[in-house]
Amino acid sequence: MNQIYTIYQTLYKHYGAQGWWPTFDENIKDKTFEVALGSILTQNTTFTSVETSLQNLHVENAIDPDVILNMNIDKFKTLIKPSGYYNQKAEYILAFIKFYKALDGRTPSRDDLLHVKGIGEETADSILLYGYEQCEFKIDAYTKRLLIELGLVDAKVKYKEMKKLMQDSLTQEIKDKKELLKVYQEYHALIVAHGKKFYSKKPYGVGCFLKN
DNA sequence: AGCCAGGCTACCG
DNA sequence: CGGTAGCATGGC
Numbered sequence: 001m002n003q004i005y006t007i008y009q010t011l012y013k014h015y016g017a018q019g020w021w022p023t024f025d026e027n028i029k030d031k032t033f034e035v036a037l038g039s040i041l042t043q044n045t046t047f048t049s050v051e052t053s054l055q056n057l058h059v060e061n062a063i064d065p066d067v068i069l070n071m072n073i074d075k076f077k078t079l080i081k082p083s084g085y086y087n088q089k090a091e092y093i094l095a096f097i098k099f100y101k102a103l104d105g106r107t108p109s110r111d112d113l114l115h116v117k118g119i120g121e122e123t124a125d126s127i128l129l130y131g132y133e134q135c136e137f138k139i140d141a142y143t144k145r146l147l148i149e150l151g152l153v154d155a156k157v158k159y160k161e162m163k164k165l166m167q168d169s170l171t172q173e174i175k176d177k178k179e180l181l182k183v184y185q186e187y188h189a190l191i192v193a194h195g196k197k198f199y200s201k202k203p204y205g206v207g208c209f210l211k212n
Numbered sequence: 213a214g215c216c217a218g219g220c221t222a223c224c225g
Numbered sequence: 226c227g228g229t230a231g232c233a234t235g236g237c
Contacts (some may be wrong), residue, residue: 067222084234
């Protein structure tokens with residue numbers, strides 16, 4: 001068993017299942033769209049702030065592309081204000097909505113997503129992994145700090161390299177595609193749970209039990 | 213009171 | 226290409 005998969009097992013044993021995405025409303029019609037909204041809103045922000053924004057949107061029945069399009073822009077900005085960067089994020093979300101409606105239900109390619117303003121690698125992978133159930137591993141700041149701290153990559157590693165390391169390691173161990181998707185989804189959530197505890201404050205990794 | 217959050221774009225050299 | 230300022234609110 002390779003090291004990346006061993007880390008997953010250890011984290012899973014320690015924290016248990018995290019749930020694939022902290023969905024605000026299980027009964028929402030368009031889960032994919034909600035995940036995309038959350039993925040954009042959570043950029044450089046805590047998910048608790050995002051939940052406040054999603055709650056604000058929900059009471060306006062605005063977890064819906066057309067409702068947002070027909071809404072006064074300043075009103076929309078007010079609703080997402082708790083997540084910060086509300087001017088930028090409003091622009092990003094409108095750009096995504098345009099893209100999303102044009103898809104008409106199809107699953108977008110990663111490359112197409114990356115051409116939408118406001119969607120970088122992490123947000124694209126977040127939308128694909130949690131919104132479209134695609135096997136795209138999501139790398140975030142915690143993942144990077146963890147891999148560096150464990151000596152598995154060097155400090156100037158790129159997103160692409162980390163993603164390849166995670167995906168190659170996991171596909172090597174897990175042959176069932178459904179299981180692989182589940183592990184991708186859980187693994188990222190576990191890293192966030194672990195990262196909040198040991199990789200938020202410098203120096204990173206103090207007390208991290210993975211360092212043995 | 214200050215630092216950090218589940219990033220991205222624009223612009224610099 | 227790599228590096229960095231700017232974006233903004235909320236939590237601890």
